[in-house]
Structure formats: C-alpha cells, structure tokens
Amino acid sequence: MQSPHPQKIPYQKPYKSSADLCVMLQNQGLAIGDIPIAKETLDNCSYYRFKAYLFPLKNHATKQYNPNTTFEDGLELYEFDNELRFYLFKLIAKVEVGVRSVLDQWITKETNNSFWYLDSSLFKDNGTQIKTVNQVRGMFVDSKEEFAKHYSAKYYNDYCPFHRDLPPGWVALELMTFGNVLSLMNSFSDTSIQSLKLNRFAKKKLNVEKFTTLCNWMEAIRQVRNACGHHNRLFNRNLAAPNGIKKYLQSAIQLVKTRQNQSRVQDQLNRLYTNMAAIQVLLEALGHEEKIGNKINTLFSMYPKAWYDLPPVS
Template identity: 30%
Template sequence: MLYNKQPYTISDQIKQLQQRGLQIDDDALATHYLSQVSYYRLAGYWWPMQADKEAHLFKPNSRFEDVIHLYNFDRELRVLLFDVIEKIEISLRTKLIYHLSHEFDPWWFQNTAIFNDTSALVETLASIQEEVNRSKDIFIKEHKRKYKEDLRFPPAWKTLELTSFGSLSKLYGNLNNTVKSKDIIAVELGAVNHTYLPSWLQSIAQIRNYCAHHSRLWNKNLPGTPKLLSKPPHLWVNDVPKDTQKLYLHFCIMRYLLNIIAPENSFSKKLQELLKKYPSVDPNALGFKPNWEGEALWTM
C-alpha cells in the first residue's frame, strides 16, 4: 500500500479533530497553536484521549484546551530537567577529569588498556573528536596554536569540557571495573560502587537528549532499566517505583544525585509548583506515587 494522503490546511485539521470528537471551543486558539506547533507534535498529547486509535475517535469530554495544557506542562518540565541534568553533568565531568587524570595521566580517555570495549571507545572518541574540531573556544584554539606538533587530543581538562553528557557517561560505563576512580566516583555520587552508576547515567543522558531535541516526555516509556541500590547510603524513597519506564523513578534518581551535588537545590519545590500549575495533568502518566512529595527524599 502506498501512502496517498494529502496535506490539510489548518482549517481542515480543526474540522477533522472536531469530527473525531475533540472539543474545540476557541477556533482562534486552535489556529494559533496548529500554526506554531505541528499537528503531529500535538498528536502525542491527544493520543491517550482517543477511545478508538484506529479511527482516531476521541473519548467523551476530550478538550483541545487540555491538549495545550499537557503540551505546555511538558515544555516547562523539559526546561526544569535540563537545569537539573546540567548540575549532574558538570559534577560527573569534574570527577572524571580529576580522578582519572591523577590515577593515570591527562590522556587517560585515549588509553585502550583501561577500557572494556575498545570498539565502543573508538566510537566515543570519534564523537569527542568532532566536538573538539567544532569548538570555537579560545582555550582550544590557543592549545592547537601552541602545541601544533602534539597530535594527541588536548588534555582531559580541556577536551572533556567540550564533551557531551552522553559521551561522558559512555566513558565512565566503559571503564574497567579494576579502575579505582570508577568506584571513587560512584561513592562520591552516593552509588556505593561501579555496579549502579552507569545505568543511572545512561537513563539521564537519554532524558537529556529528549530535552535537547524538544521531544515529548509526558506519558513516554523510557528505555533501559536503572539498577537500584538495596540500601542507599543517602535519603531515598520508602515506596520504591516498580515501573522503570515511567519518569518518576528517574526523577528520584536525579533528586538523589542532586541532593549530594547541590544540597540546597529546589528541584522538589519546582516540580510541585509545576504540577499545581497544570492540575489537569495526571501525575499517574509520569509514574508518580501517591503522597510522593512527603517522602524524605523530596522533603529535605
């Protein structure tokens, strides 16, 4: 079968949504949003409102205004998480640079002997090389000018300042388990040892990518399964989420790390304020537990 549908005008899009049962009380509002936010981007937010996913028929009392509330909630959530993840990223970068450079040398990230998977390391280094080549930072330009005969990467404290969170998490996860710094970093971030932290970083890096590319987070099933500590050394939740694909578990991990990295953080307050701002948003779609805000993890 060949796809033969033709593009709809915004007016036609509105009529189709109304015919399918979506309540649109303000055509001007719908026209504004559909002209600024694409139909299929908004479709991710009205999809759960449909009773018949094949015929795209909406459940009774489905409203376009609620779709917009979900969209705006999700946008503000990504902004909040980006701020949280930035602190985690900078802390991880700092610890990798410091501990590995002292345990080995400033070019440890090129040392194949301390990594498990050489092929994966080569791929990571290729990404890092692209980041270094694209850089317009003065410290990189000066390094290349002053040390033009040195064909290695700039040392870790220069190179890794340009490296993405995804590449940083891959470097850490790929380190041999015999590398002392791998456990030291895990302990400093409250993860006890190298067993747990890699999966936390991988999930956070994935969420960061969603935020960076403005992808929907609300009601999204996340890939991967973070490994959870049986007896965390710092405040954790009593009601541990079982659903690893929902965001709430990942929020808890971020909060756990953030309470160590930035103890005076306002993540809990801002998250609660965001949910109050959009009361039509169902916290269950994000995996929130009842009375989650009363857990010790979120009250300190």
C-alpha cells in the same frame, strides 16, 4: 502494478489544513472552545506533535474523545510538558558538567596521568576509545574556544607520541559530547574499574552503589536529555528504568503499576519519576540544593490536567 510490500498499503492520506484538522477533531467528539487558538496551535507545533497530548483523552475502542474533554485539555498537557522539559534540561546540564569534572579529577589522581583518556590499557573496547580520541582531535583542532587556542599555541603532550597535539583530560572532556563521555565510561575494563577504585568513586562522589550502575543512570538520563534537547514529549511516556533506583524512592509515593498476569502486579520503574529520582540523587551528591519535587508540585498546580491518572503513551 503489484505492490512491492504486499503486507502494507501505500500512504495516501490527503493534506489537511489546521482548519480541516479542527473539524476532524470536533467530529471525533473533542470540544474546541477557541477555534483561532486551536488553529494557531496546530500551525505552530504540527498536529503530529500535538496529537500525543490528546491520546490519553480518547477512547480508542470507539475512536471518539471521552465526554467533556476539550482541545484546551490537550493544550494544557502540551504546555506542562514544555515547562517540564525546560526545567529538566537545566538540571541535567548541572549533572553532566559535574560528573565530567569529578570523573576527570578522580582518574587523573588515581593514574597520575593528565592524559589518561589516551591510555588504551584502561579500556576493554579499544575501538570505542580510538573513535572517541579521533573525535576529540577533530573537535579540538576546529575549536574556537580560548582555552583550546591557548593550549595549542603553548603546549604539547609528552605522554603519547601518536597524539602530541591532544590536550589533557579536563580539556578533552569539555569537548566531548555526552555520548562520547558515556561511551568512554562504559569502555573501562573490569580490571580498570577495580584498579581505579571506580566503585568507590561512584559511591563517595555520586552516592551510587557501583560504577556500572552510575553508567546505567547516566545513559537513562541521556535519554531524558535528548528528549528535552529535541523537544520530544516527556509527559506520560515510557523511558529507561535506572538500575537499583527503587531503594532511593520514597515509599509514600506510589509507583505506576502494570499487571503482568492475573495474579501479579509489578511496579513500573521505566517512567519519568524514576529518572528524576536519579537526577535528584546526583544533584545532591554534587552539592546542588535543588529539590525537584517542589518544582513539580508547582507545575501540577499550574497545569492540573497533568495530575490525572492517564494511560501511558509509548
């Protein structure tokens, strides 16, 4: 039978148990100090997830692991990444909640309209705004939160006749997903950015030069947040580079370098460090005293293998 995809081959790799996988890794030159722990690790997190932490330990030309590398080295990187995700997820929650709050306060004051998110004239992409409003309606109607039930029982809005049942912005933003909020932020027209003084908002409230830069940072941070929320690897991977972040970085801390050609070496800004720098700027602007560097140094002391200069895994 002719293949429906001549340029591909069918996937027919056989199932391997955790014990089989341990033997395979040993045959590839990886030392395993404690077989039962290794089997338990692969049972609990799956080989597919775990092998990303073994990737930097392998010589991919020979398909063998580097001399003196162990399964426990990969396990240390895996545990480091778990700790890092838990920590950053907590910080990003503070950023997300804070930005929602100050954004609503600023726009409500500038427009004198508690229902500003229903004003289609503020947005260049009415389709995005309408979609967001409809999603808010669904979430608000179904919400079991006390504030939502209280509002529905007592109030209606007299701003928009098509949306009498929808709440003011501060309630709506609480119900929106991070993606909803970002879509709304990205949909403000250039005229609205100017009339609402959103560049001033970004600088005064969040220490970011422009509102579009703030939107870019929040999108980059969202990528980190999603990796945390879905338990995806953060360690040693490429991410979105926050625009204009270099001016906020300490010159004493060397960036990862990438070679563009024989004569040009460029700073690599699409790494977790630059995203953490953006998170730090926003945290400080929102009044939080957390210093990310202190926690990272603690994690490096707990998991020294993470300190190694390793090639990135895309």
